[in-house]
Amino acid sequence: MNHQSADRKKQRLLALCIAGFIALNYPLLSLFDQAELTLGIPVLFLYLFLVWAVIISLIALVMETGQEPGEER
Amino acid sequence: MTLPWEWVVPLISVAYLGLLFAVAYFADMRADQGRSLISNPYVYTLSIAVYCTSWTFYGSVGRAAVSGIGFLPIYLGPTLMAAIWWPILGKIIRISKDNRITSIADFIASRYGKSRGIAAMVTLIAVVGIMPYITLQLKAVATSLDVLVHHLEYGFSSGHPAAPWGDTALYVALILALFSVLFGTRHLDATERHEGMVAAIAFESIIKLLAFLAVGLFVTFGLFDGPGELFQKTMADPKLKSLMGFGTLSGGYSSWFSLTFLAMMAILFLPRQFQVLVVENVNENHIRKAAWLFPLYLLIINLFVLPIAFAGNLIFPGASADPDTFVLTLPIFGDQQWLALFAYLGGLSAATSMVIVAAIALSTMVCNDLIIPAFLRFHLQVQEDLSGIILTIRRGVILALLLLGYIYFRLIGESHTLVTIGLVSFAAAAQFAPPILLGIFWKGASRRGAIAGLLAGFLIWAHTLLLASFAISGWIPESFLTEGPWGITWLRPYALFGLSVFDPITHSIFWSMLINIGLLITVSLFDRQTAVERIQALNFVNVFEQGARGGEAYLWSGSVSVVDLKRLVARFVGPTRAMRDFDHFITQHRLILPENGIAPSSLVAFAEQRLAGAIGSASARIMIHSIVKGEELDLEGVMRILDQTSQVIEYSQRLEQKSAELEAATRQLKQANTRLQELDRLKDEFISTISHELRTPLTSIRAFSEILRDNEDLPTEERQNFLGIVIKETERLTRLVNQVLDLAKLESGLMEWHPTEVDLAEVTQEAIDVTSRLFENRSVTLENFVPSHPIILTADRDRIQRVIINFLSNAVKFSPEGSGRVEIRLREEPAFIGLEVKDNGPGIQEGEHKRIFDKFHQVRDESGENKPGGSGLGLAICQRIVDHHNGRIWVESGPNLGATFIFVLPLFQPEKKEIAKKEASPSNR
Numbered sequence: 002m003n004h005q006s007a008d009r010k011k012q013r014l015l016a017l018c019i020a021g022f023i024a025l026n027y028p029l030l031s032l033f034d035q036a037e038l039t040l041g042i043p044v045l046f047l048y049l050f051l052v053w054a055v056i057i058s059l060i061a062l063v064m065e066t067g068q069e070p071g072e073e074r
Numbered sequence: 075m076t077l078p079w080e081w082v083v084p085l086i087s088v089a090y091l092g093l094l095f096a097v098a099y100f101a102d103m104r105a106d107q108g109r110s111l112i113s114n115p116y117v118y119t120l121s122i123a124v125y126c127t128s129w130t131f132y133g134s135v136g137r138a139a140v141s142g143i144g145f146l147p148i149y150l151g152p153t154l155m156a157a158i159w160w161p162i163l164g165k166i167i168r169i170s171k172d173n174r175i176t177s178i179a180d181f182i183a184s185r186y187g188k189s190r191g192i193a194a195m196v197t198l199i200a201v202v203g204i205m206p207y208i209t210l211q212l213k214a215v216a217t218s219l220d221v222l223v224h225h226l227e228y229g230f231s232s233g234h235p236a237a238p239w240g241d242t243a244l245y246v247a248l249i250l251a252l253f254s255v256l257f258g259t260r261h262l263d264a265t266e267r268h269e270g271m272v273a274a275i276a277f278e279s280i281i282k283l284l285a286f287l288a289v290g291l292f293v294t295f296g297l298f299d300g301p302g303e304l305f306q307k308t309m310a311d312p313k314l315k316s317l318m319g320f321g322t323l324s325g326g327y328s329s330w331f332s333l334t335f336l337a338m339m340a341i342l343f344l345p346r347q348f349q350v351l352v353v354e355n356v357n358e359n360h361i362r363k364a365a366w367l368f369p370l371y372l373l374i375i376n377l378f379v380l381p382i383a384f385a386g387n388l389i390f391p392g393a394s395a396d397p398d399t400f401v402l403t404l405p406i407f408g409d410q411q412w413l414a415l416f417a418y419l420g421g422l423s424a425a426t427s428m429v430i431v432a433a434i435a436l437s438t439m440v441c442n443d444l445i446i447p448a449f450l451r452f453h454l455q456v457q458e459d460l461s462g463i464i465l466t467i468r469r470g471v472i473l474a475l476l477l478l479g480y481i482y483f484r485l486i487g488e489s490h491t492l493v494t495i496g497l498v499s500f501a502a503a504a505q506f507a508p509p510i511l512l513g514i515f516w517k518g519a520s521r522r523g524a525i526a527g528l529l530a531g532f533l534i535w536a537h538t539l540l541l542a543s544f545a546i547s548g549w550i551p552e553s554f555l556t557e558g559p560w561g562i563t564w565l566r567p568y569a570l571f572g573l574s575v576f577d578p579i580t581h582s583i584f585w586s587m588l589i590n591i592g593l594l595i596t597v598s599l600f601d602r603q604t605a606v607e608r609i610q611a612l613n614f615v616n617v618f619e620q621g622a623r624g625g626e627a628y629l630w631s632g633s634v635s636v637v638d639l640k641r642l643v644a645r646f647v648g649p650t651r652a653m654r655d656f657d658h659f660i661t662q663h664r665l666i667l668p669e670n671g672i673a674p675s676s677l678v679a680f681a682e683q684r685l686a687g688a689i690g691s692a693s694a695r696i697m698i699h700s701i702v703k704g705e706e707l708d709l710e711g712v713m714r715i716l717d718q719t720s721q722v723i724e725y726s727q728r729l730e731q732k733s734a735e736l737e738a739a740t741r742q743l744k745q746a747n748t749r750l751q752e753l754d755r756l757k758d759e760f761i762s763t764i765s766h767e768l769r770t771p772l773t774s775i776r777a778f779s780e781i782l783r784d785n786e787d788l789p790t791e792e793r794q795n796f797l798g799i800v801i802k803e804t805e806r807l808t809r810l811v812n813q814v815l816d817l818a819k820l821e822s823g824l825m826e827w828h829p830t831e832v833d834l835a836e837v838t839q840e841a842i843d844v845t846s847r848l849f850e851n852r853s854v855t856l857e858n859f860v861p862s863h864p865i866i867l868t869a870d871r872d873r874i875q876r877v878i879i880n881f882l883s884n885a886v887k888f889s890p891e892g893s894g895r896v897e898i899r900l901r902e903e904p905a906f907i908g909l910e911v912k913d914n915g916p917g918i919q920e921g922e923h924k925r926i927f928d929k930f931h932q933v934r935d936e937s938g939e940n941k942p943g944g945s946g947l948g949l950a951i952c953q954r955i956v957d958h959h960n961g962r963i964w965v966e967s968g969p970n971l972g973a974t975f976i977f978v979l980p981l982f983q984p985e986k987k988e989i990a991k992k993e994a995s996p997s998n999r
Contacts, residue, residue, distance in 0.1 A: 011161040018157040025150050025334065027327035036318035038309060041302035043318040045143055046380055053153060053373055060157050061366035 013063050021056045025049070079226040083219060083415070090419055091249060091426070094274045098257050101273030112272045113356040115363035120276035121350045122368045123283075125152065125341060126375060127207075127428040128214030129496040131282055131421045132398045134376065138383035139397035142317035147330055149376050151337025153369035159361050163342065163351060165514055167361075169617045170352050174687040178348040178506060179439040182528075183692050185513040185614050186521035187607035190692040193443035195525065196506065199532045200345050200439060201475070202540070203502025204432055208479035210495045211425040212250075216243035216483075221399045222418050225406045243483055250429045251476040258434035259468045268434065272354050275431060278423035283375050285420025286401070290378020292413055293385045293404050301381060308384040317384070325577030332580035336497065339504040346428060349435040429476070437471040442690030445471070450696060461648045464689065485549070497579050498539045504583065505531040508591045516598075517611040523598030531590030534570070538582035542567040619723075634702045636673045639681045642701055646688045655684055678702065760929065767810055767946070771803040778803075813947040817929065820954040827958065832871045833864040834907055834979075838900065841878040848886045854894030856882075861900060865907060867981050869959055874979075877952045877963075881911040881975045884948065888915030888973065901978075906961075908978040918967040926965065927953045952977070 023029065033048040040047070101111045111117065130148075137145040166181070175181045179200065183193035219242050257271045298304040308314045323329060341347055386400035395403045401421065405414040445467050508531075509524040545554040545567070558566040568578050570585050603611065644652035659665075659680050673681075678698060685694035778796045782788070788796075819825040838860050849856050885896040894914065901908035918926060929950045956963040956977045967973035 014157050014160055018154050021154045021157060022334070025154070026331055030327065030330070031320070034319045034321075036309070036315045038305055041305055043305060043380075045318060045320075049143065049146060049150070050373065050377070053150065053369075056153055056157065057366050057369045057373065060369065064160065064362045064365050 010063060014060070017056065017059050017063065021052070024052050024056075079223050083223050083226070083418070086415065086419070087219070087422060088249070090422065091253060094277065094426070095253070095256070097277045098270030098274040100270075102257070102270035105269035110269060110356065112269050112276065112354075115360040115367070117272065117276045118355065118360040119364040119367040119371065120279040121272045121354060122347070122364060123279035123371050124275050124346055124350055124427045124431050125344075126279070126282065126372070126424055127496070128211050128218075128421050128425040130375065131286060131424040132214055132218065132401055133496065134379045135383045135386065135400045136396070136398035138317075138379050139387055139400065141323050142319070143380070144323045144330075144333075145379060146376065147333035148337045149372040151334040151339075152341035152372060154334070155338040155341050156365045156369050159365045162511070162514075164358055164361055165617060166342075166510070167352050167355050167358050169514065169614050172617060173613070173691065174683050176353055176687060176690070177435060177439045177442065178343065178345050178510075179443045180686070180690045180692075181348070181352075182506065182509050182513070182524065183443070183690070184686075185610055186509070186519075186524045187604055187610055188691045188695045189521050189525075190443075190447055190696065192521060192525055192528070193439075193690060193692045194447070195528055195532075197436075197439040197443040199502060199505060199528065201436055202536070203499050203505075204345060204436060205475075205478060205482055206495045206540075206543075207499035208429055208432055208475065209482045210499075211429045212243045212247055212476075212479050212483050215246045215422060215425045218399065218402055218418055218421050219246075221396070222402050222406075222414060225403060226411060226414070244480055247476040247480040250426055251433070251473045253426070254430045254433040254437075254472045254476075255469045258430070258437065258472065259465050267354055267356075271430060271434065272350065275350070275427040278427040279371070282420040282423040282427075283371065285417050285423070286375055286378065288413060289401050289405060289417045289420075290382055292408065292410060294378065294381045296410075297385055297389070297404065297408050298381075304381055304384055304388075307388055311388070314384060314387055317387075325580055328575075328580050329577045332576075332583045333497075336500045336504055336579070336583060339507040340500040343506040343510065344500070344503040345435040345439065346431040349431055353435075429479075433472045433475050436475055437468045440471045440475075441468045442693060446689050446693050447696065450693060450700075460645045461688070464646065485547075494543070498543060501535055501539055501579060501582055501586070502532070505535060505586060505590055508587070508594050512591075512594060513611075514614050514617075517608075517615045518598050518603075519594060519611070520598040520601040520603050521607055522601050523594045523596070526597045527590040527592075527594030530593050531586040534586040534589055535582060537565075538567045538570060538585065539578065542578065633672045634678060634698075636671055636677065638701050639673050639678065642697060643681050643684050646685055646697075652684075763929075763946075764814060768807065771807045771810070775800050775803045775807075810947075813951060817947055817951055817954070820951065820958075827870045827873075829868050829870055831866055832869045832874065833866055834869075834874070834900065834909070835860055835863065835865045837871060837875050838878055838898070838909065841875050841882060842898065845879055845882040845886065848883055849896070852886055852889070852894060853892045854886050854889045854896055857895065857897040859897065859899035861902075865900060865902060867907060867979060869979060870955075873955045874959070877955055877977060878909065878911075880948045880952050881909075881977075884975065885911050885913040885915070885973075889913045890915065903981075905982075906978045906980045908976055910974050910976040912972060912974040914972040917969045917971045918965060918973050919969055923965050923967070927963070 030045075030048075033045045035044050037044050104111045112121070134145040134148075169175070170181060173184050175184055179193045179196035182196050183189050186192050257274065258268055294301055294304060298307070309318070320326060320330075325332075342351065382400055382404065383397065386395065386397060386404060389404065389407060390400075401417050402414055405411075405417055441464065446464065449467075505528060508527055509519070512519045513524070541550065542555060544550050545552055553561075555567060557563060564571050568574070568581060570581065573581065573585070576584060640652055640656055643655070647655075659677065663676065665674065665677070682694050682698045685697055688694075689697070778800050782793060782796055816825070842856065842858060842860075846856075848854075882896070882898070886894070889896055896914075897910075897912040899910055901910065927949050929947060953963050956979070959979050961977055961979040963975075963977040965973055965975050
C-alpha cells in the first residue's frame, strides 16, 4: 500500500480523536447539563453514551476499511 | 441459607484462583507447542481490559453514587486515545520489538541513550506511583470479602461489619504474590512475554464483564421495573435528581477535562498497560481490532454503573451501606446470594488481574533497572550462571512489592476512597507521557531534558498529591495542607504558588505537566546530545524508515572474542539458550567465525540486544562494556554512520525533488509539444490559404497575358482593357504580399514601431480623404462626425491610420451600392478614445464576430454573390496593431442590422516602459 493512504488514515484518526475530545468536553457538554429525562433516560447520560458509541463506530470504520493486514505503515 | 459462608467464600476464592492457574497453565502449554492461544486481537483486547480494576468494578458505582456522571472521563479518555493508537501505539510497539524493550523504564532509558540513571528514576517513580494502586486492589478484595461474608451471614440487621475478618488483606497479598511468581517468572525470556498470564487476565476480563452485567441487569430489571422506572424514581428524589447534571461534580468542567486527559495518558503509560499493550503484544496488526473493541468493552461495562448507583441510593437511603459495595449489597438485598458471590468473583477478577500484571511489570523494572545494576557493580567478574539468580531476584521483588502494598494498606487505612487513590497513581503514570511521546516524534529530546522534566514532574506530583494524601491520613500534621510546609503558604500542596482555582487532581496535573514538558523541551533545546543518544533518537523516531537502524553496530569497535561474548550472554540467559541464539544468528547472517576470533560489531550488537531482553538495555550496555577491550565508543564510526544515514535521507529527498521536477518538465514539454503541433497545423493552413490567394490573381494575370501574346490583332480598346486587369491583379498581388509580410512581422515581433504624439482627428480626416474615391465609385454616402478639435494621444501614426482606412474600405465594400450609408465618429472618454465606423450592409452573424479577426477569414454572403475582393488579412492586421497599443477591437452587429466596427485606445499608454521594452525586444532577437 502506498504511503499516502496510510498517512490519510492516520490523519482521519487524529481528526476523530480531536473531534471526540471537543464533543465530550466543555462547552458542548454544558448544553446537556439538565436534570431531565429523554426517552426515560437522563439527557446527559444519553448524550455521553451516544457520542461514545458514535466514536467507537467511527474508529471501527476507519480501522477496518482500506488496507489489508500486513500493510506497510 | 445456612451455609457457613465464612468458609465457603474463601474456599471459592481459592478455587477460582486455581481455575486461573489452570487457564494460564493450559495457555503456556499451548505456547510451548507453538499453537498460541493468545495470538489474536480478541484476547489482546481482553488483556488490555486489565485497565478495568476493582476501581471500575466497585469504585465507579461509588463515585457515581456521590457525583453522578463524574466516573465517566476515566473511560472516555481511553476511547479517545484508542482512536490514535494506530499511529502512536503502533510506533511504540515497533520500537520495542526492534530494541527488545521489556518495560516502560527500559523504553525511556533506551530512547535517552541507554542511560542507567534514567531507568532507575523511571522505576522509582513507577514503584512509588503504583504502590498505592496495588494497595487499593488489596483493600478492595479484603473489603469485598468481609462485606460479602458479613451480609450473607447476618443480612442487613446488624449494620456494618464490625471488625475485619481475620487479616484478609495479608492472605490476599500472599496468594496473589504466589500466582504472579508462578506465571511471571517461569523463565527468563528475551521478549519477556507471558502467554499464560495474558490468557488468565483475558479470562478474568470476561468474568468481570459478565458479573457486572449480571448485577446490572438484576438491579435494573429485578429490583426495579426497568430503567424507566428506576430513573423516574431517581428524578422524584430531589437529592438524587441533582446527580443527573454537572452540579455535583467536584471541580466541574476543568476536573472533567483533566480526568479525560489523565485517562488518555494512563491507558498507555501505566506500567501494567504498557506491559499488556506493548510487551505482551504478539502482532502489531492486533491494534486494528483492539482500537475499537476495547472502547466497546469499556462502554458495555459502564452501561449499568449509573443504574446501580441510583438503585443503591434509593434502596439504602442516607449512608446505610457503603456506595463502594453496592455491587455486592444490592444482590444480597434482593436475596440472590449466588449472584452476589458471582459479583464478588468479578471484583476479585478485576483486582487480581491488575495486581498480577502490575507486579510482574514492576518486578521486571525493579530487577533490571535497580537491583541488577547494583549487583553487577560488585560482581562484575563472577563467571557463574546468573539466570537463576535473576529469576530469584524477580520472585523476591514480587513478594516484596505485594507485602509493601499490604503495609501501605495497614498504614493508610480507611481514609481514602477507591477512586482517589487510583487517580493519584494515574497522575504519576502521566509523568511518563512527555518523555515518551516527545521522544518518539522529536529527535531533539535529550537525556538531560528528560531527566529534568521527569524529576520535576515527579516532585510536584509527590508534593501535591502524595504528601497531601499523607496529611489527610494524619501521617503528617494537617497544617501541611492548610498553611504549607514550614508555614510557606505558596507551597500549599493544593494551591501551589497560590493557584487555587482547580480541584487537587487538576491542580497537580496542571503544574506537573507544565513543568515536565517545559523542562524537557527547554533543556533539550540547549543541550548537546551524546553519540549514543543521537543514534537512539534516530532509531526511535525513524523506526518505520528502512535503513534507519544499524547505527549501534558501530558503537562497539573495540575487540572481544566470540567465546567471551557467548559466555557473557550465557551467564544471564542460561548456556543452552545462549548457544541456540548465537548459532541461529550466525547461520542467519552466514558468518564464519573461529571460536577465539574477534567478534564482528554486528554480533556484539546482537549480544547486547539479547542481554537487553534479559536485564534491560542500560545494564546490557554496561555488561558488554565490561568485556569489550579497547575504546568503548568509536566516535568517528558513530559520526560516519550518522552521516551516512543522513546522507541517504538527503539523497532520497533530492531524488524525490528531482523526480518532481522531471514530472513538471515533462508536463511542460507535453504542453509545448501540443502547442507546436497546433502551430504547425496553423502554418500549413496558412501556407495553403496563402497559395490559394496568390494563385487567383496569378491565374488571371497569366490568362490575360497569354491572350495578349497570342492575339496580336486585338483591338486597342480591348487590349487596354486586358492590360488594365493585369495591372489591377498585380496591384492586388502586391497588396497581398505586403500584408502577408506585415502580418509575419507583427507576429514575429520584428515590426518596428514609431510612437509619436498623434492628433487622431487629423489622422481620421486624412483617412477619409484617402478613401473618398472608393465612396464616390460605389455612390456610398459618408456621414462624418469627427470633431474638428485635435485629439492627442501617443501612437504609431501610419499604423493607426491603416486601421481606420481598413475600417472605411470594409464599410464601403459591404454597403449596398447607391443606397449605402456609412457613419464615422470619434468617442472621447476620460481615459480612452474610441473610433467607430458604422455601415448599413448585410451585417455579420453573431458566430462570426470573433472569427472575422482571424487570418484569411472572409465574410461570405449566404447567396455566395457579392464576394468582397479582400485578402482576409486586413482585420487580422488591425487587431494586432490595436493590441500593440493596448487597445481593444471588436464588432457589433446582427444580420441585416449593418455592422459597426469599433476600436478603443487608451489616452495614456499605461506602461511606457513596457512599450519601450517591446520596441527594444525585436532588435534583441
